[in-house]
Amino acid sequence: MSKTKAKAKADEEDEAPAGGKKKLIIIVLVVVLVAAAAWWFLLRTPADAKAEPKPGEVIALEPIQVNLADGHYLSIGIALQEVEGGHGADGSKALDAVIGLYSGRDVNELVKPEVREELKKELKKEIDHLYHHEVMDVYLTSFVTQ
The missing domain is CATH 3.30.479.30 (Band 7 domain)
Known part of the structure; x- marks a missing residue:
């Protein structure tokens, strides 16, 4: 194997874990955003509920x-x-x-x-x-x- 082919193969192996880390980060961000949206729409007390009745x-x-x-x-x-x-x-x-x-x-x-x-x-x-x-x-x- 030539040095160029060995270097290319080594670069691919380095990129594979980085790609996996990027996917993991994206999945975690999506889960956090979905959880925040669920809290905002379902669990948050609206400001109107705290207001005195008219x-x-x-x-x-x-x-x-x-x-x-x-x-x-x-x-x-x-x-x-x-x-x-x-x-x-x-x-x-x-x-x-x-x-x-x-x-x-x-x-x-x-x-x-x-x-x-x-x-x-x-x-x-x-x-x-x-x-x-x-x-x-x-x-x-x-x-x-x-």
């Missing part, structure tokens, strides 16, 4: 009377603030929650502003659960005890 329609419900302790009663009216794109909340679940929360309470307890605010927070939490986060706030439109 207020929608306010649904005012007719006031109802609730029996309190010692023969007293409470006339209470509420309004539901839906989130934008809500499905027109049926007020029956909210009124049932009002009756359950306020029935049997002492009238002297309900006239205290801090107690009234705490009960409103409890009502909002219950309504949020009942309406699957489609109601963003609850307003007391009337509150009369006797």
